[in-house]
Amino acid sequence: MLSQLRDLDLQLLRLFVTVVECGGFSAAQGELGIGQSTISTQMAKLETRLGFRLCERGKAGFRLTPNGEQVLAATRRLFAAIDTFKDEARGVADKLLGELRIGLSEGLATEVLERVAEAIGRFRGRNQAVQIELLTAMPAELERRLLQDQLHLAIGYFSGNQAALECRPLFRERQVLHCAQGHPLFEGGEPSLQDLQRADRVHHPYRLVQTREPLQSASSSAQTEQVDGALAFILSGRHIGYLPEHIAAPWLARGRLRALQAEALGFEVQFHLARHRGQHPGDAQQALSEDLLAAFAT
Known part of the structure; x- marks a missing residue:
């Protein structure tokens, strides 16, 4: 038997x-x-x-x-x-499986989100059955979540002080100093550097870690890491501050904002695709990373 x-x-x-x-x-x-x-x-x-x-x-x-x-x-x-x-x-064996948690910096430009969407479309065209979670957060929060293995990947600008993060460049975003209607610097000629240094400026604690903002005024009674918060302070007419060009554009078109010494005091922020070096990337994570890099390379 x-x-x-x-x-x-x-x-x-x-x-x-x-x-x-x-x-x-x-x-x-x-x-x-x-x-x-x-x-x-x-x-x-x-x-x-x-x-x-x-x-x-x-x-x-x-x-x-x-x-x-x-x-x-x-x-x-x-x-x-x-x-x-x-x-x-x-x-x-040929199928990508599992879960992916992806962090995005808040306030990204429309064209950037279109590239992210393109990458997701490419990834969904693969042989896969992967659950993807997207969340938006401030850069410092994205960095914290990466270091604590709460995210697999993140797109943002990072301090550069964390050797534990592997960062690959994706795109650059230009930041320009602005004031709003009602602010003393809104009318008249181009203000001097001294005028700008005396103005009450929105303070970005995370960005100052990188010391990238050309205007390093000590005069500040407003603090925020969020783009929306900076915009609100500036629109109050009581503060000047840096904004991404794509965030400021509709307000400039309506005459509510004015760029201040855009050429001299504007600067660019490099955005990266980041992951934790100590976290072994699975096949799905590697595939999505490839698709994101390819989408931003075009």
């Missing part, structure tokens, strides 16, 4: 199916590449393993016993299931 299926049993069952499909031992010799006596010996082994005869062979010709008919049908189902398993296993 066959109580456990072994590799040898599968080999014997395949021989049995071939013999049946060829119509007998003699006819199966060419297909199997072995002699009739060897085929007979192998069939006897299989029948011993099963505990019953599978076929009658002799002068009357080759024919299956009732048990043989049942084993033939069961064997064909078995091999079909094995083929299905191999196909599915092969598909799983």
Whole structure:
């Protein structure tokens, strides 16, 4: 009685199916590449393993016993299931699985979001079944979440002080100093550097870690890391501050904002695709990273 299926049993069952499909031992010799006596010996082994005869062979010709008919049908189902398993296993091996948590810096330009969307579209075109979570946060928060392995990837501008982060450049964003309608510097000619240094400026604590803002005025009673917060302070008419060009553009068009020494005091911020160096990237993370880099390279 066959109580456990072994590799040898599968080999014997395949021989049995071939013999049946060829119509007998003699006819199966060419297909199997072995002699009739060897085929007979192998069939006897299989029948011993099963505990019953599978076929009658002799002068009357080759024919299956009732048990043989049942084993033939069961064997064909078995091999079909094995083929299905191999196909599915092969598909799983080629399929990207799991979850991805991606952080985006708040206040990104429309064209940047379009590139991110393009990358997601490319990724979804792959053989994948990945759950993706997107969240927006301030740069310092994105950096913290990366370091605590709460994010797989993040797009933002980072302090550059964390050796634990691997950063790959994606795009640059220009920042320009602005004031709003109602501010003393809104009207008249271009203000001097001294005028700007005396003005109450919106303070960005995270950006100052990088010391990238050309105007380093000490006069500040307003503090925020968020673009929306900076815009609100500036629109109050009581503060000057830096804004990304794409954020300021609609307000400039409406006459509510004025750029201050844009050429001299404007600067660019490099945005990166970042990940934690200590976190081993899975196949899905690597694939999405490739798609993001490709989207921003075009």
